[in-house]
Amino acid sequence: MKRIGLSVNGSPHELEVEPRELLVYVLRERLGMTGTHVGCDTSSCGACTVLVDGESVKSCTMLGVQAEGRSITTIEGLASNGELHPVQQAFHEQHGLQCGFCTPGFVLATVSLLEENSSPTEDQIREGLEGNLCRCTGYHNIVRAVQAAAGKELPA
Amino acid sequence: MIPAAFDYELAGNIDEAISLLGQSGEAKLIAGGHSLLPLMRLRFAQPDLLVDIGRIDDLSYVRDAGDSIAVGAMTRHADVAADPLLGADCGILAETAAQIGDPQVRHRGTLGGSIAHADPASDLPTVLLALDAEFDVRGPAGDRTIAAGDFFTGFLESALEPTDVLTEVRVPKLDGPATYAKYNRRAQDWATVAVAAVQRNGGTALALTNMAATPVRALGVEQALADGADAATAAARVGEGTNPPSDTNGSAEYRAHLATVLTRRALEQLSA
Ligand SMILES: Cc1cc2nc3c(=O)[nH]c(=O)nc-3n(C[C@H](O)[C@H](O)[C@H](O)COP(=O)(O)OP(=O)(O)OC[C@H]3O[C@@H](n4cnc5c(N)ncnc54)[C@H](O)[C@@H]3O)c2cc1C
Numbered sequence: 001m002k003r004i005g006l007s008v009n010g011s012p013h014e015l016e017v018e019p020r021e022l023l024v025y026v027l028r029e030r031l032g033m034t035g036t037h038v039g040c041d042t043s044s045c046g047a048c049t050v051l052v053d054g055e056s057v058k059s060c061t062m063l064g065v066q067a068e069g070r071s072i073t074t075i076e077g078l079a080s081n082g083e084l085h086p087v088q089q090a091f092h093e094q095h096g097l098q099c100g101f102c103t104p105g106f107v108l109a110t111v112s113l114l115e116e117n118s119s120p121t122e123d124q125i126r127e128g129l130e131g132n133l134c135r136c137t138g139y140h141n142i143v144r145a146v147q148a149a150a151g152k153e154l155p156a
Numbered sequence: 157m158i159p160a161a162f163d164y165e166l167a168g169n170i171d172e173a174i175s176l177l178g179q180s181g182e183a184k185l186i187a188g189g190h191s192l193l194p195l196m197r198l199r200f201a202q203p204d205l206l207v208d209i210g211r212i213d214d215l216s217y218v219r220d221a222g223d224s225i226a227v228g229a230m231t232r233h234a235d236v237a238a239d240p241l242l243g244a245d246c247g248i249l250a251e252t253a254a255q256i257g258d259p260q261v262r263h264r265g266t267l268g269g270s271i272a273h274a275d276p277a278s279d280l281p282t283v284l285l286a287l288d289a290e291f292d293v294r295g296p297a298g299d300r301t302i303a304a305g306d307f308f309t310g311f312l313e314s315a316l317e318p319t320d321v322l323t324e325v326r327v328p329k330l331d332g333p334a335t336y337a338k339y340n341r342r343a344q345d346w347a348t349v350a351v352a353a354v355q356r357n358g359g360t361a362l363a364l365t366n367m368a369a370t371p372v373r374a375l376g377v378e379q380a381l382a383d384g385a386d387a388a389t390a391a392a393r394v395g396e397g398t399n400p401p402s403d404t405n406g407s408a409e410y411r412a413h414l415a416t417v418l419t420r421r422a423l424e425q426l427s428a
């Protein structure tokens with residue numbers, strides 16, 4: 001077992017983990033934050049996306065021990081004082097979800113994308129979210145949600 | 157899925173990593189983990205000790221080295237893609253790094269890991285082969301430099317010994333055009349086939365992704381071009397010395413066809 005310290009959504013946590021525990025399971029099973037989902041075994045779907053020091057990372061492809069000293073943001077950490085984060089609000093308003101399974105990953109991938117490029121074109125949005133798969137929406141409303149969150153005029 | 161159990165040690169510097177690797181025959185380095193962890197989750201790889209070089213910050217840099225540019229092995233794909241020096245003088249490396257996987261992969265995966273993993277489907281090894289890049293390696297006996305052309309020895313096999321750490325990659329500053337033409341069926345996919353073409357020192361160097369067990373130089377095409385052939389005639393020789401795999405993304409025959417088309421397009425782009 002290894003002792004690690006990390007910050008999750010601004011709160012410090014210290015815990016003992018096995019080296020083989022993936023970050024996503026540390027979040028879900030040790031810390032009880034089940035908003036981060038697991039959708040595949042191949043690092044493909046992006047449902048497990050969290051922010052590590054502000055950047056999008058697939059938490060199924062990182063060990064908990066590698067998160068030592070890092071600052072993690074999960075979907076549970078985005079809303080503040082009962083107000084949705086602007087990206088969450090945009091997904092809600094633009095119907096950027098149906099079943100919602102992929103949504104936490106898409107929202108965090110979007111936060112990271114807009115951090116790197118605050119005014120992406122439609123192509124840049126589609127490419128910027130290529131690490132996330134959605135089986136329901138067909139992506140159009142997800143792209144609209146990102147455009148809305150970036151303060152863009154929405155196509156009709 | 158969960159990897160088999162292993163021990164984990166964080167290396168503070170390169171020499172410490174080397175001595176930790178020497179502690180077990182089944183030890184492995186972990187850099188970004190984006191090739192290794194997927195294999196460990198499926199239990200295709202079961203190291204008993206992981207030595208993490210992810211915190212050795214002085215392995216992450218891009219530096220001007222005169223005629224060449226030096227890149228630290230732990231430099232992440234996202235940082236290679238965004239680097240202004242590479243963008244100006246070796247754009248093909250930055251542009252290729254930007255095509256790897258997806259943003260999440262590029263936030264973790266590293267240049268050194270991509271090379272050391274020696275996957276013939278990987279993008280950067282092909283580009284580095286066409287660039288005649290040099291790799292600096294440190295092992296228990298000291299430092300040595302390996303040319304890209306001598307590095308890739310087989311499928312997932314390289315000239316690295318189990319106790320070696322790849323530390324630095326050097327690429328030439330380019331004064332001519334270069335391009336990486338990658339074909340894949342869906343966003344985020346690995347290349348079905350890809351071609352790197354670099355105009356340098358009065359000649360053209362080409363290398364291929366996923367056309368053999370290692371990245372390979374397209375020597376037949378290079379020779380044809382040196383003899384004055386046009387793009388289409390030269391591209392027709394791209395199959396020489398290759399042994400493309402057949403898998404769900406395409407048959408060997410399809411890959412050979414694709415390589416011809418991509419090579420012709422890449423050559424046309426260089427002369428455009
Ligand atoms: C979903 C997904 C999509 C991807 N798509 C692409 C793609 O389109 N194109 C592409 O090229 N790649 C792709 N990759 C692979 C990605 O580029 C990996 O990051 C890269 O191949 C390995 O780098 P790493 O730092 O993650 O290495 P790790 O996984 O940490 O290590 C890989 C191997 O290299 C060894 N190693 C690592 N660093 C060193 C070093 N400095 N010295 C000696 N040995 C070392 C390790 O021991 C291990 O055996 C993809 C990966 C994923 C998960």
Ligand code: FES
Pocket residue numbers: 037038039040041042043044045046047048049058059060061
């Ligand atoms: S669970 Fe699918 S990418 Fe992590």
Ligand code: FES
Pocket residue numbers: 096097098099100101102103133134135136137
């Ligand atoms: S909303 Fe169902 S998978 Fe995306």
